[in-house]
Amino acid sequence: MSVTRSALRTRPVAVAALATLALLGVPTAAQAATPAHAATADGASAHHHAAYPLSRYTIPATDGSGFGDATLYAPQDTGKKTLGAIVVAPGLKGTRSDLEWLAKDLAGEGFIVLNMNTLGSYDLPQQRFYEMLAAAKYLATASPVKDKVNPADIGVVGYSLAGGGALQAAVEQHGLKAAVALMPYDFPAGTTDPYHPTQSPTYPTITTPTLVITGQADTTAPASFMGRPACDSIPASTPKQYLELRGADHFAARAKTDGTVRDAVTNFLKAYLDGNSAYRKYVCPAQPVSAAISDSASSCPR
Numbered sequence: 001m002s003v004t005r006s007a008l009r010t011r012p013v014a015v016a017a018l019a020t021l022a023l024l025g026v027p028t029a030a031q032a033a034t035p036a037h038a039a040t041a042d043g044a045s046a047h048h049h050a051a052y053p054l055s056r057y058t059i060p061a062t063d064g065s066g067f068g069d070a071t072l073y074a075p076q077d078t079g080k081k082t083l084g085a086i087v088v089a090p091g092l093k094g095t096r097s098d099l100e101w102l103a104k105d106l107a108g109e110g111f112i113v114l115n116m117n118t119l120g121s122y123d124l125p126q127q128r129f130y131e132m133l134a135a136a137k138y139l140a141t142a143s144p145v146k147d148k149v150n151p152a153d154i155g156v157v158g159y160s161l162a163g164g165g166a167l168q169a170a171v172e173q174h175g176l177k178a179a180v181a182l183m184p185y186d187f188p189a190g191t192t193d194p195y196h197p198t199q200s201p202t203y204p205t206i207t208t209p210t211l212v213i214t215g216q217a218d219t220t221a222p223a224s225f226m227g228r229p230a231c232d233s234i235p236a237s238t239p240k241q242y243l244e245l246r247g248a249d250h251f252a253a254r255a256k257t258d259g260t261v262r263d264a265v266t267n268f269l270k271a272y273l274d275g276n277s278a279y280r281k282y283v284c285p286a287q288p289v290s291a292a293i294s295d296s297a298s299s300c301p302r
Helices: 014-024 096-108 125-141 161-172 223-233 259-272 277-282
Strands: 054-059 070-075 083-089 112-116 149-159 178-182 210-215 240-245 293-299
Touching: 054 096, 070 096, 083 096, 083 125, 083 161, 096 112, 096 149, 096 259, 112 125, 125 149, 125 161, 149 161, 149 259, 161 178, 161 210, 178 259, 210 223, 210 259, 223 240, 223 293, 240 259, 259 277
Parallel strands: 083 112, 083 149, 149 178, 178 210, 210 240
Antiparallel strands: 054 070, 070 112, 240 293
16 A cells, blocks of 8 residues: 555645644543443344454664554464454544554454554644555555555544544545544545634545444534535545544543444444455444434445
């Protein structure tokens, strides 16, 4: 997978955007409150098998790698020659520990997972997506398990600013097999104001199957302003799913007890990264509104 720069999602000077984040008081990892969203699996977990045993590798940050240090998980004894591979990245001032639980769960489901730190804790979405694509390239070309990775079967999972980064990565690199944005935070194109009065972040050129998960009570990346318009802007010709978690705040995606997030991400990646059509029933038709889900939409053209 090549990492190329383009003008598709050009952003203003990063310093101005960082200043905006500081003024708005965007919460950081250290400020996370107890997630408001209760754990639930909505019956979807019944089809998951016992987790595969895992090999674990520590990947140091090295000059020229393009991303921070990382932990790499590879499932053992899957019986497959190659496996779907996933890059997982954290949000503002976060670390790879924030989504370690999800990385290990996904690896246990049969995916190779690289759970990375970003080069800078204040990196913006446009910086994070380059780092995520660099990590994807590393997986296929230089990682300890590169022989198990097909460059055509790589996806990205990002939280908060890395959720915006995951969406930008899907814009930039149409070769990605799947993209997952958890509570995505991004800037409308051409602005330094994430809460622009007339513009929301949009991604009308995405062709990669995309899952967007938001929180009903998220005041940092409001669902009605960021996540829902982002998903709506993706063409109907692209497989996509939108889930809004009832009562959930910005930190719900980091709660390892949240079965809704775990199952939704696993099901979507099984359907589109693994290409297992049996899992598409968890994507389309759209999940019904329930005690766990306050809003839902999906499109499965292929």
